[in-house]
Amino acid sequence: MSDPRTDDAPATSETGVSGHTETINRPREAVYAFFRNFSNLAPVLHNVQAIEVKDETTSHWKVSGPDGTYEWDSKIVEDEENCRIAWVSTEGSDVKHEGVVTFRDAPPGRGTWITADIRYEPPYGMVGKAVAKLFQKEPSIQVRRDLKRLKALLEAGEIPTSSPPNPEPAS
Amino acid sequence: MRALTWHGKHDVRVDTVPDPEILNPRDAIIRITSTAICGSDLHLYDGYIPTMKPGDILGHEFMGEVVETGPRSTLKEGQRVVVPFVIACGQCFFCEKHQFSACANSNPADNQDLGRELYGHGMTALFGYSHLTGGYPGGQAEYVRVPYSDTGPIVIPDGLEDEKVLFLSDILPTGWMAADNCDIEQGDTVAVWGCGPVGLFAVQSAFKLGAHKVIAIDHFPNRLELAARFGAETLNFEESNTYEALMEMTGGMGPDACIDAVGLESHGMFLDNAMDQIKASTFLGTDRGHALRQLITACRKGGKVSLPGVYGGFLDKFPIGALMEKGLQVKSGQTHVQHYQDDLLRMIGEGELDTTFLISHRMALEDGPEGYVKFKNDQNECTKVVLKPGQIPAA
Ligand SMILES: NC(=O)c1ccc[n+]([C@@H]2O[C@H](COP(=O)([O-])OP(=O)(O)OC[C@H]3O[C@@H](n4cnc5c(N)ncnc54)[C@H](O)[C@@H]3O)[C@@H](O)[C@H]2O)c1
Ligand SMILES: [Zn+2]
Ligand SMILES: [Zn+2]
Numbered sequence: 001m002s003d004p005r006t007d008d009a010p011a012t013s014e015t016g017v018s019g020h021t022e023t024i025n026r027p028r029e030a031v032y033a034f035f036r037n038f039s040n041l042a043p044v045l046h047n048v049q050a051i052e053v054k055d056e057t058t059s060h061w062k063v064s065g066p067d068g069t070y071e072w073d074s075k076i077v078e079d080e081e082n083c084r085i086a087w088v089s090t091e092g093s094d095v096k097h098e099g100v101v102t103f104r105d106a107p108p109g110r111g112t113w114i115t116a117d118i119r120y121e122p123p124y125g126m127v128g129k130a131v132a133k134l135f136q137k138e139p140s141i142q143v144r145r146d147l148k149r150l151k152a153l154l155e156a157g158e159i160p161t162s163s164p165p166n167p168e169p170a171s
Numbered sequence: 172m173r174a175l176t177w178h179g180k181h182d183v184r185v186d187t188v189p190d191p192e193i194l195n196p197r198d199a200i201i202r203i204t205s206t207a208i209c210g211s212d213l214h215l216y217d218g219y220i221p222t223m224k225p226g227d228i229l230g231h232e233f234m235g236e237v238v239e240t241g242p243r244s245t246l247k248e249g250q251r252v253v254v255p256f257v258i259a260c261g262q263c264f265f266c267e268k269h270q271f272s273a274c275a276n277s278n279p280a281d282n283q284d285l286g287r288e289l290y291g292h293g294m295t296a297l298f299g300y301s302h303l304t305g306g307y308p309g310g311q312a313e314y315v316r317v318p319y320s321d322t323g324p325i326v327i328p329d330g331l332e333d334e335k336v337l338f339l340s341d342i343l344p345t346g347w348m349a350a351d352n353c354d355i356e357q358g359d360t361v362a363v364w365g366c367g368p369v370g371l372f373a374v375q376s377a378f379k380l381g382a383h384k385v386i387a388i389d390h391f392p393n394r395l396e397l398a399a400r401f402g403a404e405t406l407n408f409e410e411s412n413t414y415e416a417l418m419e420m421t422g423g424m425g426p427d428a429c430i431d432a433v434g435l436e437s438h439g440m441f442l443d444n445a446m447d448q449i450k451a452s453t454f455l456g457t458d459r460g461h462a463l464r465q466l467i468t469a470c471r472k473g474g475k476v477s478l479p480g481v482y483g484g485f486l487d488k489f490p491i492g493a494l495m496e497k498g499l500q501v502k503s504g505q506t507h508v509q510h511y512q513d514d515l516l517r518m519i520g521e522g523e524l525d526t527t528f529l530i531s532h533r534m535a536l537e538d539g540p541e542g543y544v545k546f547k548n549d550q551n552e553c554t555k556v557v558l559k560p561g562q563i564p565a566a
Pocket of ligand 3: 259260261262263264265266273274275276277
């Protein structure tokens with residue numbers, strides 16, 4: 001299990017979501033500042049309908065699923081300016097949710113490397129239900145797509161789309 | 172509105188579909204006045220490109236009039252514009268390097284997964300060219316939505332009619348980039364495989380960029396004749412041994428640069444083509460690559476290989492040994508249209524480039540399906556089809 005690793009590649013595992021990195025052609029301060037205001041993130045994150053910022057560290061999340069909307073509060077538990085933000089859903093939430101993002105300078109002239117690790121876990125006893133499927137469906141792919149949407153929004157000012165919005169929630 | 176839609180292999184129809192809408196701040200809506208069928212569309216028509224869905228609107232070579240703009244578009248209603256077939260944001264790492272066809276942002280995130288599986292990276296979006304490249308509705312239609320309309324479309328000055336500028340959308344810059352990628356030096360001979368629209372513009376561009384001699388290769392006499400009009404020497408691969416002829420025509424050296432303007436549907440009764448086709452039809456899927464194999468074999472040592480021709484998958488018996496041992500340099504890619512369009516528009520305006528010689532058929536949009544049949548089956552006579560959404564269909 002604890003084999004010494006022989007390379008610098010990021011670790012991947014079956015259960016956990018490995019972090020995924022994207023380059024964003026904007027200064028680190030700008031990427032951090034945008035992300036730090038969680039109300040900016042709803043259009044970027046998979047299936048998230050709205051995130052309302054309640055105070056300096058608390059935000060209220062509304063996420064759509066196949067059988068309704070899930071809501072919870074998240075709290076920022078680590079905040080290192082221009083470097084790192086971590087948050088978790090508050091105790092007693094329906095969905096256990098946590099995320100960590102780190103911000104690093106990309107090679108000169110290339111902006112920022114952002115690495116994200118975002119997980120959702122269905123509440124105890126709900127494994128196997130639709131909600132579990134929703135939150136656990138290929139999470140590393142979801143994070144990759146989330147970061148691509150963030151990148152497009154920050155670089156091009158909009159999230160690309162090739163079709164009119166679909167009223168049905170994506171599954 | 173009316174639009175030409177894909178329904179399967181060799182099945183395109185003109186259907187009534189919803190009008191496009193502004194979806195993002197940088198969008199504009201264009202009313203199409205002229206739109207062409209491209210050799211690349213034939214790859215869709217022939218079912219070679221994965222991720223097409225029934226009902227997809229085809230077309231990536233189009234121009235028209237601006238009829239609606241999003242809040243961040245810089246276009247004005249009533250302007251005439253030609254739209255590049257490559258959709259590029261203008262603001263990412265690649266766009267800043269002018270590698271527009273590698274734009275990181277135009278393809279919606281969900282559509283980038285397959286490209287990552289197939290090619291290692293998500294693809295850049297193109298109009299009307301499968302969901303691998305974004306699933307954007309194309310321009311063989313009455314109207315089209317154009318994303319990033321503040322950077323892509325080029326405004327056409329009054330007095331330049333549609334047919335002179337329409338090909339700025341794709342095949343003119345594609346032929347130009349194909350020649351530009353040859354880094355032509357004094358005394359160079361450039362050989363061009365394929366005398367379709369792309370090859371013919373490559374012939375013209377190679378001369379403009381200083382080629383001493385251009386050799387055009389095809390098997391359709393009429394297409395070879397068009398190449399000869401620009402001063403190319405021609406080679407009919409059904410009548411001559413292409414390799415031996417090329418050696419003779421270059422003093423035994425081989426061409427300094429070779430352009431593949433054929434792509435994955437290479438014609439000809441050659442053993443390698445037949446093998447490729449058998450594999451493709453039995454789902455062992457490879458591209459058909461006789462032209463590419465031949466040009467690598469013919470290219471002089473230390474020469475340049477330029478590939479505008481489209482390939483989508485894998486190729487067996489790729490002569491990697493010849494490539495390496497002869498020290499060839501390869502350049503390829505979907506065209507960085509936005510990088511070339513301003514200069515090319517100026518050259519058209521100054522009468523330096525002939526852009527209308529190619530058009531053999533002008534048809535109503537409603538007759539589009541027939542245009543596909545002609546462009547596919549009558550390649551000798553039919554060199555380019557332009558569809559006019561406003562035109563009354565033939566009875
Ligand atoms: N890179 C880009 O951005 C870009 C843009 C436009 C088109 N294309 C591609 O360029 C290629 C050509 O496009 P087109 O519109 O001219 O198509 P086209 O089908 O009209 O022309 C292809 C020509 O190649 C000839 N040909 C076939 N097999 C040959 C062989 N073995 N040797 C010599 N010639 C042969 C055909 O007879 C035909 O005249 C296509 O693959 C198309 O998809 C690429
Ligand atoms: Zn084309
Ligand atoms: Zn871009």
